Amino acid sequence: MTKVPKKIVIRELKNSFGSKQVLSGLNLDVFEGESLVIIGASGTGKSVLMKNIVGILRPNSGSIKIDGEECVNVTNNVREKISRKLGMLFQGAALFDSLRLWENVAFGLISLKISGREEARLKAIDHLKKVGLSETDADRYPSEISAGAQKRVGLARAIATNPEILFFDEPTTGIDPIMGEIVDGLIVSSVRSLGATALTITHDMDSARRIGDRIAMLYGGKIVWIGKTEEIDSSRDGFIQQFINGQVDGPMAGLITENSSV
């Protein structure tokens, strides 16, 4: 059996905002070609973790390596080189509202000089079709389409540059369950067709089961459980049990009280 190399290696990652310690010495390995889903209650630092990996936030200390290359406290040039390997679907899609849909999808192709403007437009339309939008939608603006369609355009933008690693931030939040299943299906097919490594954060367990090869649970700024997707329902871990069953009482009761009092 061949050993699968590690794509992302995170060690002792710490990040705080004022007096609030969000990540407190987090360790995580993501293997090449796998789809890892990170679950956790609201306010546990899932988005902070993802933003640290993609370089939007800087950790206070710790190490993040992608393909063995350190990503923390590096020069802009190194960061830009690493960014070329990444694609990300944001929670609210984060489409550029001054640009047409095809321009949004083609943005990375043009800015990275992968394609000229005309060629990028054709590729963008092709990607829009893959996520279920038509050629006539290409010239519309993000404000003219629904939230579900925006997510699909965001996905098309994320995969347009054929990234090696895809990040999905709450892909099904804010859309109906049917559209959620469609988006999850598109994520799975996109990741497989690209042969990419995927890291998803969500608190939607149905979505996590559909997308993930492995699932990790984040609590107290650390990974408290990690295992294969098919193992999660049989896990006796207190955190997992409380989370997947939506129980108020359990090891996370303190966090629930803290969040609800804000």
Next chain:
Amino acid sequence: MGFVTATGRACINFLTATGRLVIFAGVAVSHIVRPPFYSRLVVRQIIEIGFYSLPVVGLTAIFTGMVLALQSYTGFARFNAESAVATVVVLSITRELAPVLAGLMIAGRIGAAMAAEIGTMRVTEQIDALSTLSTNPYKYLVAPRLVAGVVMLPCCVLVADIIGVFGGYLVSVYKLGFNANMYIKNTVQFLEFIDVFSGLVKAAVFGFLISLMGCYHGYYSKGGAQGVGSATTNAVVSASVLILGCNYLITEAFFSR
């Protein structure tokens, strides 16, 4: 003790904000001269700042020129110096009123729009999305606006100079009964290159300040709609105050003897 603490905190906050602004400006300016260059975005901002501001700048200038002629005439008539109206109008317009009033009007129009647009991009994660698409937000969002501001404010002020002087001409000739040829002769006779040039230099500095404050407050906005609203207000107020302060310093540099 509470007063001392509050004063100390205010001083530290002020110094922190000033340092952050200076670093923001330094990084943004460094991206103007480093490739890649987004010429399409510069052209878009030039049209937005220059072309679409012309109506408001033109209206401001013509009414200012008209009022200036009327006020100068009624004032100077008290000591029989009506012939100086043309000179006063052209010097006031080119040296002071056109750059300052155009600057303030454009700060209200463009500074607010920049802060609102970039602020909305910040709170909707569009700026984060730029980073993940290997695009530097300073280069993509800030640099084109700074270039367009520095280039287009002088153009707008030049137009304001012409329209403002024309406003003074209209009132002087058609209402106050000045001879048209004499008015034009008096306008040109005492006008020097430095009068127009100093106004254009002021305009370039004001253009930089308007774009800088709009981008800076938008870039650091947070907290949703309320944050964007605050960013917009802060951009206009800080740009206006800086325009008035820098106006004095530039005037001092050009005309102090």
